Amino acid sequence: MRDCLVRKSDVSRSTPIIAVTEAGLPELLDELGDAAKSWCGVNDFTAKASTFQLVPGLSGEGAAVLFAVEETGLPHSFALGGLANALPEGDYHLADGFPDQEQAALGFALSAYAFGRYLSTPGKKRRLAVDADVDLDRLHIVLDGVQLARDLINTPANDLGPEELVAAIQSLFKDHGGSGRIIAGGDLLDENFPMVHAVGRASSRAPRLADFSWGREGDPKVTLVGKGVIFDTGGLNIKPGSSMALMKKDMGGAANVLGLASMIMAANLAVRLRVIVPCVENSISGNAFRPGDILPSRKGLTVEIGNTDAEGRLVLADALALADEETPDLLVDMATLTGAARVALGPDLPPFYTHDDELAEDIAVMAEAANDPLWRMPLWQPYMKYLDSKVADINHINTSGAGFAGSVTAALFLSRFVENTGSWVHFDIFGWTPIDKPGKPAGGEAQGIRCLFDLISERYAGAQ
Structure with a gap:
């Protein structure tokens, strides 16, 4: 995606994109001449918001x-993205006076994304040349992070297993001078990650946990935890085919965490970054974990298994317990965790959960500014009783029988594994865009990480 944004000074010739309102269209066409006016008439272009028209230039040249656009500016921040795959191949630039140029450029680039790994024919290339005052370096950092997240989610599980996912993490940190370790197979039991091992042991591809760090020891500690379930059959509570079709995206939390980590390291933010990702496949075999099993956890709590299709919170719980032992200044976890979140808020508006009101307010402000929608949901303590178990310390799913508040109770379960960290926030993302829209091509999606990059950049700007 970064390749579709260039500096005007690096382009010899480009076609201008001119912002026009319905009211201003007649005056503009008078300036452009009869050929442009005739072309708009033939194509019935009336400058309705978000529509576009290619016209001859002044005196037929170019x-x-x-x-x-609307009188107040762009119809929405990424509206220009609609042009990224609709214009003829070539170079373009935003004419003088085009509103919100940086957001317009970001929308164009985000829309230009295509997952071409398995395609034999390359797509058309359209580039947008931007002015010198557009922060192209930061846009490239953001776009690289988003592309990493989208590419990982879109890669099918036959080519992205636990081993390949941890290899991607290792490669990312190596590129930026970070380091870490990978715990695999039976070593997970030796190092006290029993729930990660239990969820992943039925697969022919051994479960793993990646734990990598970057930055200076004295800087504020920011820890990111991502759900890395590379494919979720549902386990013994097997999913129906319609629910299993998109399960290659069940590692979307890990993908988004890595996209955010990429941004943080590329921008050289003054934080001590740690990324923890449990990488497993929830499969079926004779040694698969079962409904009714009682699992130990790294935290020491015993967990009754109510449904093997709620595996993500189990691997996250062990990973969060590890992260919490270090008491980071900010602990973020991201997971494609519940269908209940999608029922409540749909695919485009992920909920987040935190006890930290100041953090929640900052996230809400940053999310709106970045056009990266997020919505706070409550960690409603009275619902904690829905996780009661008569035979273990806690059940990992709602045992009330009513099936209410699925996303809330999942977040409450995770909260039991975080007790030392003051600022913890959990994101229940979808990680997928069902249909094309400006800035969001259909397929794997980065959700929340542009907002979090802005938040972390601002919150720790003065860190030394």
């Missing part, structure tokens, strides 16, 4: 793209 060409221009008319892009319809």
